[in-house]
Amino acid sequence: MTDTTDRAAELAALAARFPILHAPQRWAWGGIDAQFSAELPPDGLITNIHLVGFTDGLVVLCRDVRGHWFLPGGTREAAESVESCLERELREEAGARLVGPARWIGAHRAVTDHPVPYRPWQPHPEKAWLWGWAEVVVDSAPTNPADGEQVVEVRPMEPAEAKRLLVRGREAWWGELVDLAVEQYR
Incomplete structure (x- = not known):
């Protein structure tokens, strides 16, 4: 088998083990059709970055004023690197910092039906949400910027x-995303 054939078989096996995560999604809040793949997107498509942060084997979650629990991460700023975005979002939302490298597990490739991009510098209509995991330490309060x-x-x-x-x-795909991160972490 070729490397391409091996990679395709690996991706198919992963999709079979995590079918809900890999199923097509409709995110009505953003007019977005999305689908997860372990195949990483080009850097220029990445608009959002999120992390399953582990500290002593536990998953770090954040709760907002509405009572919603979420994984830390968010929107990439203009000309911001993936790494800088991740570091900033961890500090803003979780008061956390990386203590090991981020491991990227995949991305939701997405297409929006909104007529303009969410932020002017973002690719449009196609974009990607990058998902990963890493060891983190929660060592301060979230900075909670106004925006x-x-x-x-x-x-x-x-x-x-x-x-x-x-x-x-x-x-339900959120649960499979955590399962995938835990599997790779251990």
């Missing part, structure tokens, strides 16, 4: 509890 989520709690928790809180009121 971001207002985080009221940051809590490391067992992966099963993180999955339960992330899936509650959302799509």
